[in-house]
Amino acid sequence: MTMTDRLEKTLSKPGKLLSIYFTAGYPAVEDTVPIIKKLEEAGADMVEIGLPFSDPLADGPVIQESSTHALRNGMTTRKLFDQIRDIRQQVSLPLVIMGYFNPILQFGVEAFCAACAESGIDGLILPDLPLDVYERDYKEIMEAHGLSVIFLITPQTSDERIRQIDSASTSFIYMVSSASTTGVQSEFGKGRDAYFKRIADLDLKHPQLVGFGISDAASFQRATTYAKGAIIGSGFIRMLTEKGTGGIEAYIKGIL
Amino acid sequence: MSKYQVDANGFYGEFGGAFIPEMLYPNIEELRQEYRQILSSESFQQEYQQLLRDYVGRPTPLYFASRLSEHYGARIYLKREDLCHTGAHKVNNTVGQILLARHLGKSRIIAETGAGQHGVATATVCALMGMPCIVYMGEVDIARQAPNVARMKMLGAEVRPARSGSRTLKDATNEAIRDWINNPEDTHYIIGSVVGPHPYPDLVARLQAIISEEIKEQLLAAEGTEDPDVLVACVGGGSNAAGTYYHYLDREHVEIIAAEAAGLGVDTGESAATSALGKMGIIHASKTLLMQTDDGQITEPYSISAGLDYPGVGPLHAHLFKSGRAKFVPVTDAEAMEAGQELARLEGIIPAIETAHGFAVLKKGHIAKDSLAVINLSGRGDKDLQTYMDYFKLSE
Numbered sequence: 217m218t219m220t221d222r223l224e225k226t227l228s229k230p231g232k233l234l235s236i237y238f239t240a241g242y243p244a245v246e247d248t249v250p251i252i253k254k255l256e257e258a259g260a261d262m263v264e265i266g267l268p269f270s271d272p273l274a275d276g277p278v279i280q281e282s283s284t285h286a287l288r289n290g291m292t293t294r295k296l297f298d299q300i301r302d303i304r305q306q307v308s309l310p311l312v313i314m315g316y317f318n319p320i321l322q323f324g325v326e327a328f329c330a331a332c333a334e335s336g337i338d339g340l341i342l343p344d345l346p347l348d349v350y351e352r353d354y355k356e357i358m359e360a361h362g363l364s365v366i367f368l369i370t371p372q373t374s375d376e377r378i379r380q381i382d383s384a385s386t387s388f389i390y391m392v393s394s395a396s397t398t399g400v401q402s403e404f405g406k407g408r409d410a411y412f413k414r415i416a417d418l419d420l421k422h423p424q425l426v427g428f429g430i431s432d433a434a435s436f437q438r439a440t441t442y443a444k445g446a447i448i449g450s451g452f453i454r455m456l457t458e459k460g461t462g463g464i465e466a467y468i469k470g471i472l
Numbered sequence: 473m474s475k476y477q478v479d480a481n482g483f484y485g486e487f488g489g490a491f492i493p494e495m496l497y498p499n500i501e502e503l504r505q506e507y508r509q510i511l512s513s514e515s516f517q518q519e520y521q522q523l524l525r526d527y528v529g530r531p532t533p534l535y536f537a538s539r540l541s542e543h544y545g546a547r548i549y550l551k552r553e554d555l556c557h558t559g560a561h562k563v564n565n566t567v568g569q570i571l572l573a574r575h576l577g578k579s580r581i582i583a584e585t586g587a588g589q590h591g592v593a594t595a596t597v598c599a600l601m602g603m604p605c606i607v608y609m610g611e612v613d614i615a616r617q618a619p620n621v622a623r624m625k626m627l628g629a630e631v632r633p634a635r636s637g638s639r640t641l642k643d644a645t646n647e648a649i650r651d652w653i654n655n656p657e658d659t660h661y662i663i664g665s666v667v668g669p670h671p672y673p674d675l676v677a678r679l680q681a682i683i684s685e686e687i688k689e690q691l692l693a694a695e696g697t698e699d700p701d702v703l704v705a706c707v708g709g710g711s712n713a714a715g716t717y718y719h720y721l722d723r724e725h726v727e728i729i730a731a732e733a734a735g736l737g738v739d740t741g742e743s744a745a746t747s748a749l750g751k752m753g754i755i756h757a758s759k760t761l762l763m764q765t766d767d768g769q770i771t772e773p774y775s776i777s778a779g780l781d782y783p784g785v786g787p788l789h790a791h792l793f794k795s796g797r798a799k800f801v802p803v804t805d806a807e808a809m810e811a812g813q814e815l816a817r818l819e820g821i822i823p824a825i826e827t828a829h830g831f832a833v834l835k836k837g838h839i840a841k842d843s844l845a846v847i848n849l850s851g852r853g854d855k856d857l858q859t860y861m862d863y864f865k866l867s868e
Contacts, residue, residue: 270769274493292767318754322768343493368494
């Protein structure tokens with residue numbers, strides 16, 4: 217199965233999708249693969265593997281700390297690729313790498329994409345690689361390796377730009393729930409509903425997954441009223457910090 | 473167009489750009505579309521020029537340093553940015569940016585600070601305009617720059633400690649950017665140097681360009697020529713240097729020297745000499761030279777001077793380095809401290825330790841005999857008294 221197929225097949229499943237973000241190398245450096253396997257067993261639909269970075273600008277304290285911790289554990293980009301080399305013999309759900317651009321630039325963009333393709337990574341979320349730079353400098357390389365690049369939209373993104381992002385997308389759109397860094401616990405109030413509805417009414421070509429501020433069954437329900445699915449990051453990492461990898465099954469079942 | 477000016481995509485050669493998360497796109501785009509127009513508008517210029525004159529105290533003198541000149545056998549002029557209100561060039565930028573923020577309809581100001589000079593300059597203009605001001609400062613810097621923390625608080629600013637990462641300037645900048653992501657509508661972020669996403673490096677350079685504009689006029693009056701043989705400034709992020717070089721960038725016969733902080737020495741692992749130790753990468757949304765591991769993690773620099781203690785450098789300066797337009801001279805802590813003391817004793821001026829790095833190029837032999845030199849005296853040393861006291865054991 218090609219990578220795009222894997223994402224496409226998941227995105228066209230009936231029902232709402234749950235995607236989980238975690239930071240590679242946290243809590244322990246060798247937890248990466250066990251976490252992915254447990255997430256699939258517990259029923260998550262997709263996994264975002266966070267590449268730890270020293271200066272994660274768009275992240276709140278929880279993901280910052282998990283990154284710092286992972287780096288202190290000795291996590292590196294090379295080590296991640298070593299860990300996930302055989303991942304496709306173990307899981308079949310779509311895998312997306314989420315990472316800031318500098319470590320990828322140092323690894324070499326071409327080499328990074330090749331390593332992703334070899335490990336069976338399906339897509340990339342690169343929060344500090346803007347759309348125009350992507351299209352000008354990197355689209356060709358990333359597409360050549362079959363990687364679907366996923367872009368973010370926020371409540372401040374204009375309709376015109378959302379349409380532009382929709383047409384540059386090849387799998388789904390990452391819909392940031394509020395103007396915030398990750399992990400900010402906020403009410404899914406009326407303003408949020410209006411934003412979700414505005415996006416739903418745009419009738420975009422690609423489905424949306426909502427992220428930021430989702431951590432439990434209630435916020436998952438609320439977020440997926442208008443969207444195809446939702447992404448949990450900080451909430452999952454908080455659970456890992458408290459309960460370790462043994463808590464994964466109960467956590468996922470508690471949401472779905 | 474000048475090859476040293478920013479291009480339409482926000483790059484200086486291969487450096488610069490705006491590697492921002494989508495959350496910042498509307499703010500950066502608004503700024504990008506409007507900053508040039510606002511800066512050149514009559515209403516902005518009128519207010520800006522008036523504040524620079526009556527509030528900041530411009531033009532600052534271009535002072536002929538006769539004893540220093542005699543000592544080194546050159547004709548050396550000092551651009552006295554240390555005489556600006558708040559004690560350094562930083563206020564040129566904050567005065568301009570607070571007016572810009574008002575033009576953009578913003579009501580809340582955030583800033584980052586390392587040594588505290590930019591934080592004080594921002595708190596000052598916020599008090600002047602009656603706007604709320606939040607300054608992010610690394611926890612480590614808060615502890616070692618207590619007088620400037622007190623000044624900011626006296627001026628009514630809220631100083632928020634940056635507790636992430638290494639808890640210094642780089643982390644304070646991260647926290648300010650995160651604040652902006654969380655407050656996208658009412659807030660303007662006043663960056664203190666020629667760093668960050670486009671258009672900030674160009675915006676800050678334009679607001680500091682008043683330094684070289686005045687040097688041209690003043691040198692013409694004093695020496696009958698606008699052009700010195702050599703211009704010297706210290707570079708951390710590089711705002712005073714950008715201002716000093718700005719109007720001379722295309723006059724290739726004017727030599728440009730950038731003094732960067734070598735800390736304990738370029739090869740000691742305790743250094744902030746970005747041109748020597750940095751590799752191309754992305755820091756604070758700008759592609760530039762930066763100090764990092766092979767894995768692309770940003771490392772913590774070291775310098776005795778908190779204002780030069782930055783792992784990157786503005787993209788303009790990375791371009792000036794790479795193109796060979798500027799000569800970068802690494803200056804150690806010891807060389808800078810000695811130069812600071814020498815200036816105090818020869819001219820009766822105690823410079824900021826950042827500024828003292830620029831003066832160290834004299835002793836290192838980079839200013840030819842009989843040449844006409846202008847050194848930017850970017851800030852005064854009051855804030856560094858404790859460091860000078862400890863270093864020279866002045867309280868014994």
